[in-house]
Amino acid sequence: MKFEIARDRLIDALSDVMKAVSSKATVQILTGIKLEVDDEGLYLTGSDSDITIRTFVPAEEDGEQLIRTARGGSIVLQAKYFSEIVRKLPTNEVEIEVSNHLQTHIRSGKSEFHLIGSDADDYPLLPEIDDDRHFAIPGDLLKTIIRETVFAVSTSESRPVLTGVHWQVKDGELVCVATDSHRLARRKTRLENAPEDEYSIVIPGKSLQELNKILADSGDPVGITMSNKQVLFRAGHVLFYSRLLEGNYPDTSRLIPSEYKTDITVNGRTLLQSIDRASLLAREERNNVVRFMAEGGNTVEISSNSPEIGKVEELVETSSIEGEDLKISFSAKYMMDALRAIEGQDIVIRFSGSMRPFVLKSVEDDTLLQLILPVRTY
Incomplete structure (x- = not known):
């Protein structure tokens, strides 16, 4: 096996397959990356048996020669050392040659590295997947x-x-x-x-x-x-x-309430920033709990209280509040994660009572739903 490749393209391909390589692999050969080269180009494969990533660098792309292959072949090289070597090579021209079966020579400019590889035939085959699904x-x-x-x-x-x-x-x-x-x-x-x-x-x-x-x-x-x-x-x-994970995933549709007692429409980014501030004093307390109260008017009160540190209260303007008054507590982290997922749009929060799960949706888009279970504090 002997070929030349542009270093920047090799680094891009390595950065993808390295995401599948684990230093704690139970199978020794999976700490390596498999290289296969032929006239079409270079294939790189990394795996930790849960994830397998294979990427391809074509010999030619848009009229530019990326790889020159003198001899095709395959080898498995230690991922950690090979990737670090390639990143620190002095020029963009890299030559890789395997001689005496597993002796691998990596040359660039005036640098030359010698790595001992492993037999590519020992590397696990790619999973077989039918194309019908x-x-x-x-x-x-x-x-x-x-x-x-x-x-x-x-x-x-x-x-x-x-x-x-x-x-x-x-x-x-x-x-x-x-x-x-x-x-x-x-x-x-x-x-x-x-x-x-x-x-x-x-x-x-x-x-x-x-x-x-x-x-x-x-x-x-x-x-x-x-x-x-x-x-x-x-x-x-x-x-x-x-x-894939084995086992039956639970039926989650029954968790989503069908009736609601209180609907609150509010700007997601404004609410996120307010809960973030309230959580500053709640971090040491039970699971970072923040209280949320709607009692008439067009504002909701966000608050948290830590006996040793102090308390915070903030009023947040809403677009509308419909239905019953409400007092509820929830994990600030869960609420902030949900609000970040909806990305700062105007949202509607629908409550079924202070101890029932509540849902968050974008006002404009019904495709995404977030549901959170409250925490009992009131």
Whole structure:
């Protein structure tokens, strides 16, 4: 194996596949990155057995020669050392050559490194996924869907299925739900060319967070293919595989109230800033609790009280308050996460009473719903 490649393109490809490599991998070869080169270009693969990322650097792109291949072949190189070496090479021309089976020489300018590689035949094969469960979403929309839901997954392994986001394709619509049993985020998206069959999978929250770092903020389509144990995202030259979580995701639809007693319309950014200030004095107290009170007029009172530190009270103007007076307490962190997901638009908060879950929605857009369980303080 022997080829030359532009260093900047190699760094871009490495930065993607490194997101799948774990230094704590139980299988030794997974601490490495697999390189395969042929006349078409260079393939790089990284995996931690939960996530596998494969990216491709074409030999030629837009008339520019990116890779010159003298001999095709494959090798696995230690990810940590290889990526650091490439980043610190002195010129943009890099030559990589494998001789005597596993001896790998990396040359650039007057620098030359020698790494001992591993046999690429020992590296796990890519997961096999049939293409029958396939649809596509614009990349910027997929990033938005992930941002609006993934923060609400559980961090506790006591119920592993809740550490993922439930994706369900049904009636031409993708419904994504995350919950940690104290709050819930749900996003609905109409699909063009949706599969006819119904599909239901649970994608680990950590996988979606890593995918989000790779996706470009553009409208280019991202292909999504589901199987029983894996999901594959195709974005440009990058393939992103993730294992799925096993187990039945709970039916969350019954958590969402069907009747409401109090509706409050308010600017999301104004409310977020007010709760952020109130939480300054609540951080040491039980789960950062903030009180919320609506008693006539067009303002709500946000307050928190810490016996050792002090208290804060603030009035927030609303667009409208309809229904019964209300006193309720909730986690400031959960409320702020939900408000950030809705991104500063005018929102409506719908309450069913002081000890019932309440929901937040954008006034203009019904596709995103956030639900929070209150905390008993009153």
